[in-house]
């Protein structure tokens with residue numbers, strides 16, 4: 001470790017002092033990727049660096065801050081996931097989750113679930129589902145314009161994405177946007193029970209009740225989903241002839257696998273062995289969690305940044321007028337009739353990409369191994385015994401890759417100037433995000449339905465006045481809407497906003 005690039009090291013205190021020096025310049029509750037990007041800039045570190053995390057944990061971290069190195073550990077070879085990831089989200093997704101497993105077990109499951117994200121299924125079935133839920137979302141925003149109240153956009157966007165994912169995964173209407181739902185409440189609580197991060201207080205996670213509650217929530221979710229699985233299995237019998245062709249929901253893909261394992265015979269799911277049920281339930285939980293959490297945060301930042309950049313908002317609206325016509329209320333019907341129109345939105349797509357560059361909702365942590373060193377300028381460095389973290393936030397904030405990296409400039413994604421592997425909010429290589437096309441589709445549909453109807457304006461000043469703010473640093477890159485770690489990277493304070501009718 002001594003021969004590798006790193007922030008200043010103290011023989012007694014390791015990296016605490018040099019990390020603390022940077023941490024005190026930013027809010028204490030920022031997402032760790034923000035701290036890493038600040039360390040990278042402050043000490044002028046290069047394509048990678050290492051640091052130890054003592055006294056927070058015993059991990060030695062190798063930060064990848066460069067696209068070519070990311071290719072070496074995630075694409076040319078693909079390191080396995082790090083056990084720290086399992087520690088942090090197993091209570092939500094279960095140990096058999098596609099996100100957490102490796103090797104043949106992972107490959108088999110990836111093959112089972114890939115068809116759920118085919119472009120024909122996305123365009124022919126899921127686009128319509130997203131439009132229906134998007135209409136309810138716009139109805140909610142509309143009501144908020146009448147009351148003029150301050151709302152947390154993250155809550156409203158999460159209810160939307162939960163409703164969408166319920167239909168993608170279980171073909172089930174959760175109605176989270178209009179009512180309470182037991183499964184959704186359990187998910188919310190599980191996410192809240194995830195370990196948090198505070199750069200100034202390593203003891204935030206020592207609450208002994210936390211793991212007990214998390215275990216209890218997981219048990220209740222499992223029981224709920226087992227019942228759903230049994231009911232769905234019973235319904236398969238009713239439409240056996242068309243079943244395979246039409247049913248690409250995650251739950252059906254799992255059940256088809258069960259039938260395949262039994263030589264094509266639908267053996268009652270209640271008699272299925274535990275390993276099948278575990279695999280099915282853990283992956284249903286995985287898709288519900290991964291499929292709503294990251295998308296809702298990104299939707300929040302899209303509207304937040306567009307309201308701060310009226311020129312960009314005007315360009316988005318112009319594009320939507322051109323593609324869907326000037327009658328705003330007709331857009332939903334047009335998407336349903338011709339979902340392929342959504343592929344004609346280069347500027348809106350550039351906006352989404354720029355938002356994901358500035359506010360990436362997730363990243364990958366891998367376990368270094370003896371067979372996967374990294375090579376920089378002809379020199380080889382080991383990854384073995386390191387927690388290897390591809391910090392796409394840090395890559396995204398490099399001025400040599402993205403000029404004026406802290407500015408919101410969607411136009412940069414309309415040119416070919418960005419290095420091929422630099423933009424990686426969905427990660428790349430075999431462990432990339434299986435739901436990325438669904439996420440992009442959902443975000444495009446929601447912008448089309450809402451951007452011409454509403455101005456959604458961040459209200460951090462107003463909220464600060466209500467809850468009171470101390471003297472500690474309150475902004476990151478001059479902005480109060482920084483990301484925090486709550487299972488994934490979420491907007492601070494749930495993103496307080498005012499919603500107005502677009503002028």
Ligand code: HEM
Nearest residue numbers: 099290291294295361362363364425426427433434435439
């Ligand atoms: C803006 C939205 C999204 C972002 C930024 C995002 C980002 C990511 C990232 C960075 C990974 C790699 C994680 C790791 O290596 O630990 C990942 C994996 C994954 N994502 Fe997404 N995701 C999004 C939406 C979705 C959606 C909509 C779904 C499902 C419906 C989904 C399901 C998954 C799954 C199951 C994996 C694990 C894939 C595997 O290991 O084979 N994600 N995502």
